[in-house]
Amino acid sequence: MNWEAFWLTVRLAAIVSTLLIAIGIPIAYWLTYSRWRWKFLIEAAVALPIVLPPTVLGFYVLVALGSRSPLGRWWESLTGHTLAFTFEGLVIGSLLYSLPFAVQPFAASFGAVDRKLLGASASLGHSPVQTFRRIVLPLSKGGLVTGFALSFAHTLGEFGVVLMVGGNIPGVTRTISIDIYDQVQTANYSSANQTALVLLIISFVVLSVVYGLNRRPWVVAPWR
Amino acid sequence: MAVRIAPAPPSALAASATPISSELEVRIRKRFPNPEGSFNLNVHFRALAGFTIVFGASGAGKTTLLDCIAGLSDPDEGRIAVGGEDLYDSEKKRNVAAWKRRIGYVHQDLALFPHLTAAENVAYGLRALSTAERQMRSRDMLQAFRIDHLRDRRPAQISGGERQRVALARALVTEPRALLLDEPLVALDRPTKSLLVGDLRQWNQHHRVPILFVTHNGEEVFALGDEVIMLDAGRIVAQGQPHEVMHAPRLETVAHLSGFENIFDATVLALHEDRGTMTCQLIGGEVELETPLVRAEVGSRLRVGVRAGDLLLATENPRGLSARNILPGTIRRLEQRDVMVSAMVDCAGTEFEVHLTLAARDALQLSPGKDVWVVVKTHSCHLMGM
Numbered sequence: 195m196n197w198e199a200f201w202l203t204v205r206l207a208a209i210v211s212t213l214l215i216a217i218g219i220p221i222a223y224w225l226t227y228s229r230w231r232w233k234f235l236i237e238a239a240v241a242l243p244i245v246l247p248p249t250v251l252g253f254y255v256l257v258a259l260g261s262r263s264p265l266g267r268w269w270e271s272l273t274g275h276t277l278a279f280t281f282e283g284l285v286i287g288s289l290l291y292s293l294p295f296a297v298q299p300f301a302a303s304f305g306a307v308d309r310k311l312l313g314a315s316a317s318l319g320h321s322p323v324q325t326f327r328r329i330v331l332p333l334s335k336g337g338l339v340t341g342f343a344l345s346f347a348h349t350l351g352e353f354g355v356v357l358m359v360g361g362n363i364p365g366v367t368r369t370i371s372i373d374i375y376d377q378v379q380t381a382n383y384s385s386a387n388q389t390a391l392v393l394l395i396i397s398f399v400v401l402s403v404v405y406g407l408n409r410r411p412w413v414v415a416p417w418r
Numbered sequence: 419m420a421v422r423i424a425p426a427p428p429s430a431l432a433a434s435a436t437p438i439s440s441e442l443e444v445r446i447r448k449r450f451p452n453p454e455g456s457f458n459l460n461v462h463f464r465a466l467a468g469f470t471i472v473f474g475a476s477g478a479g480k481t482t483l484l485d486c487i488a489g490l491s492d493p494d495e496g497r498i499a500v501g502g503e504d505l506y507d508s509e510k511k512r513n514v515a516a517w518k519r520r521i522g523y524v525h526q527d528l529a530l531f532p533h534l535t536a537a538e539n540v541a542y543g544l545r546a547l548s549t550a551e552r553q554m555r556s557r558d559m560l561q562a563f564r565i566d567h568l569r570d571r572r573p574a575q576i577s578g579g580e581r582q583r584v585a586l587a588r589a590l591v592t593e594p595r596a597l598l599l600d601e602p603l604v605a606l607d608r609p610t611k612s613l614l615v616g617d618l619r620q621w622n623q624h625h626r627v628p629i630l631f632v633t634h635n636g637e638e639v640f641a642l643g644d645e646v647i648m649l650d651a652g653r654i655v656a657q658g659q660p661h662e663v664m665h666a667p668r669l670e671t672v673a674h675l676s677g678f679e680n681i682f683d684a685t686v687l688a689l690h691e692d693r694g695t696m697t698c699q700l701i702g703g704e705v706e707l708e709t710p711l712v713r714a715e716v717g718s719r720l721r722v723g724v725r726a727g728d729l730l731l732a733t734e735n736p737r738g739l740s741a742r743n744i745l746p747g748t749i750r751r752l753e754q755r756d757v758m759v760s761a762m763v764d765c766a767g768t769e770f771e772v773h774l775t776l777a778a779r780d781a782l783q784l785s786p787g788k789d790v791w792v793v794v795k796t797h798s799c800h801l802m803g804m
Contacts, residue, residue, distance in 0.1 A: 313490045314529035316516035318543030318592060325517075328542075332533045 195388050198365055199373040203350055206281070206369065210288040211346040214296035217289065218341060222300035223326060241294050248291065248354025255287040255359050279361045284369075287359035291352055292345040299344065303337020304330055340404050347400040351393060440467050442487070442596045442628040446496030446506075450482040450652070457652040459483060459493075465596075465647075467626040471639050471660070474649035480632040481526070483649070484598045487630070488523040489516030500595045500628070522594030526601045528585040530573040536560065536584045537569035543592035559591040563617060579610040586614070590621055597629040603638060611638075678723030678800065679771040686714050695742070695796055698722060703767030708742040709799035723800040726773040730793035731761065733782050743794035745770075749786050752779065759784075763792050 225237060243251055259277035260266045269277050277283035307330050315325040331338075353371040360367030362376070370393055377386035445462040459479040463470075472480050485491035486506070487498055495508040500521065505514045530539050541556035560566040563583045568576050573584070582602060589597060603611045622629060633639065639646055639660050648656040684698035687706065694711045700722070707722060714720060736744060747765035754760075759774045761784060770792050774784070784790070 308529070310525055310527065310529040311531060313485075313488070313516070314523070314525060314531075315542070316490065317488050317519075317521060317523040318588065319517050319520065319545065320542075321515075321517050324545070329531060 195385065195392065196368075196370070196373045199368050199370045200389075200392070202281075202365065202368065203370040206284060206288060207346045207349040209285055210292055210349045211296070211342050213285070213289060214292060214345045215338065215342060218293065218296035218300050218345075219331075219338075221293075222297050222304055225297070225301045226304040227322075240297050243291050244294050248352065249358055251291060252287060252355040252358025255283075255290060255355065259283050259286065259359065278359065279363060279367060281360075281366055284356060284360040284367050287355045288349045288352060291355045292348045295344040295348045296341040299337045299341035300334070303334035303340075306337075307333045336408055339407060343400050343404045347397050350400075351397060440501050440595060440627045441465070442630070443497070443499045444483070444487060446483075446486055446493035446498060448482060448486060448491075448493040450479060459486075459652040461647075461649070461652070461654050463647055463654060463657060465628040465630060465645070467628055468622065468644040469629050469631055470644065471646045472630055472632045472649055473634065473639055473646055475634055477651075478649040479652040480634075480649055481600055484523065484600055484630065484632060487596070488521050488598055489514065489519050490523075520592070520595050522589035522592060522597040524585050524589050524597075524599045524602050526604065528573075528581055530581060530585055530588070532573055535570050535572055536565060536576065536580075539573070539584055540588045540591055542588060555591055556587075559587045562621075563587045579606055579614075582606060582610075582614060583617075586618065590625075593625070594627065596627050599629065599631045601632055601634070603633070604635070679726035679773075680722075680724040680729075682722045682724075682768065684720055684722050686716050686718050686720065689714075689716060698799075700768050703765070705745055705765050705768045707794060707799055708796050709801055710797055712801050714801075720801055724770075724794060724798055726760065726771040728795065728798035729770060729772040731763070731772050731774060731778075731782065731784070732791040732793060733784075733788070735791055736793060739793065741793045741795045743792075743796070743799075745792045745794065747790055747792055749784060749788045749790055751786055752784060763790060765792055 221240065225233065225240070256278055257263060258265055259269070261270055261276050266276055266278070277286065311329050311333075312322075312325055315329050316322075320328065351371055352369070353375070356367065356369050356372060360369075362368050362372055368376075370389060374386050374389050374393070377383070377389065442465040443463075444465075446459065448459045449456055450459055457477075457479060459482050461479075461483060472483065474480055482491065486493045489505065492513065493506060493508070496506070497504065497508070498506040500519075504510065504512050505519050505521075506512065531542065534542065537556055537560060540559055541552045544552040544555055547555070557566065557569075560569055563586065565580055565583045565587065568580055568584070573581055576584070586599075586602065603614060606614070618629075631638075644659075646656070646658065646660050647654055683701040684707070685701060687697040687699050689696045689711060691711060695708050696711050696714070697706055698709050698720070699706050701719075709722060712720075730741070732744075735746070745765040747763040747770070749761055750764050750769065751762045752759055753762075754776070757776060759776060759779045761772045761774060761779075763770045763772055772792060778784075
């Protein structure tokens with residue numbers, strides 16, 4: 195069992211899913227309430243990582259982070275090294291990769307809040323942002339927990355994007371799934387088996403928590 | 419100004435420098451969808467301080483109207499002003515956001531915040547105030563509406579009537595410039611209704627803001643109304659005092675909607691608590707009716723509504739009937755409407771409308787000038803407050 199890779203992966207997943215709460219909520223808010231006619235294009239773009247092969251996504255992220263792209267050059271001028279093959283680069287790739295797993299549950303739960311409550315809040319003098327904070331967010335707890343847990347679990351197990359963007363640098367970008375791949379490559383099956391089992395159990399526990407909480411609405415939202 | 423259903427202290431009254439001009443003016447047009455296609459809401463009216471009943475069948479455009487005034491929906495064109503301030507004016511391209519309008523709105527299904535307690539719901543609209551002030555005001559309001567004991571319960575944990583009170587208290591505590599109530603009494607039993615109406619009346623005595631009260635229940639019109647606006651298919655078909663509007667004989671829709679072709683003002687003459695009835699004298703005539711007993715004092719005024727289809731006509735003074743009211747009268751007019759005959763009968767100065775079948779008219783050989791007896795069952799008399 196490679197504990198270095200294990201903790202690196204947990205750290206990556208925790209950072210990514212936390213950042214996705216901050217990034218995903220505004221995106222989900224916009225997707226829920228915008229009346230822009232081309233909104234569906236953005237919805238499709240957000241959902242892309244679900245169907246796109248991770249290598250394709252990873253390839254584009256790698257190019258975008260590289261020293262030939264504006265983003266890569268900007269980062270290089272700032273820090274002196276490129277984003278590719280670093281932990282930060284891994285975070286960026288994972289954010290994109292797990293984005294729909296956060297945004298979609300968020301948007302679904304925002305959309306499920308009765309619009310009449312929003313009207314009532316407005317009539318009581320609350321601006322849309324205040325209404326969102328005091329009514330929509332508290333009533334969307336279930337969706338927020340689901341989005342956080344799904345993006346955490348999804349990041350834990352990512353392989354293709356990590357390999358493309360991060361490479362395989364021990365302690366920096368070698369995640370648990372890449373470690374398993376390495377062990378299998380070197381015919382170290384018992385170690386691969388051990389690591390794979392750990393990943394399997396964690397993923398199962400996380401998903402069980404999500405479905406357990408959502409099984410009866412009042413467990414997450416006792417007022418309903 | 420303290421929000422109490424007790425009189426405001428005189429100092430607070432004197433301190434308000436703004437002139438009291440809480441008139442609501444609405445002149446709007448809007449297309450709105452309806453189960454039977456789409457209608458044009460096209461209304462123009464003023465509502466002064468006090469109750470204005472917006473009365474009409476479902477689909478008449480009542481809720482669309484309220485949504486436009488509250489700012490939750492935009493009219494196609496027109497103007498909405500409260501207290502002289504434009505909230506919406508299509509010519510001036512002015513459209514104040516709903517949350518800046520300070521118009522209280524109680525939705526038909528109340529829209530209480532399910533994750534907040536009753537007290538938190540009531541305090542919700544007071545966000546600009548300090549915590550202490552907010553708590554004091556919401557507590558006063560909870561007490562005034564007799565729901566203080568429910569303060570820590572969530573909407574799902576209290577009864578329908580209590581929820582209604584919380585919703586009203588939540589809207590009133592913000593001291594809105596106008597109040598919109600969308601069928602707030604629907605689904606309440608009668609005693610709960612009249613209690614709530616009493617609370618609302620009392621509140622309004624000290625606040626004097628225009629209250630638009632939407633209903634499709636004819637009885638509520640009489641219980642509350644200073645002024646009635648009757649809406650049908652998006653248009654105002656009648657406007658005025660409840661008695662004028664609801665009794666206006668020209669308006670088929672009015673009689674149809676209210677369900678009471680006969681509406682009379684009456685004075686309570688005597689209570690017969692042992693029999694569960696009371697005697698009422700109809701004003702403007704000499705007719706006395708025995709009606710069901712309600713909580714009223716001798717000498718108090720109320721309204722009696724009787725459906726024309728609930729009345730019987732007899733050509734001889736009937737005997738051995740269970741009905742308590744048998745009134746001699748004379749037929750003034752007979753009108754045939756489709757397969758029904760409407761007879762207008764004068765009974766000692768009071769005119770009753772009675773609906774008969776064609777066969778009954780022919781069998782009794784009814785004609786104008788004929789002497790008849792009108793039979794009114796006690797429980798056909800529906801009493802309404804004034």
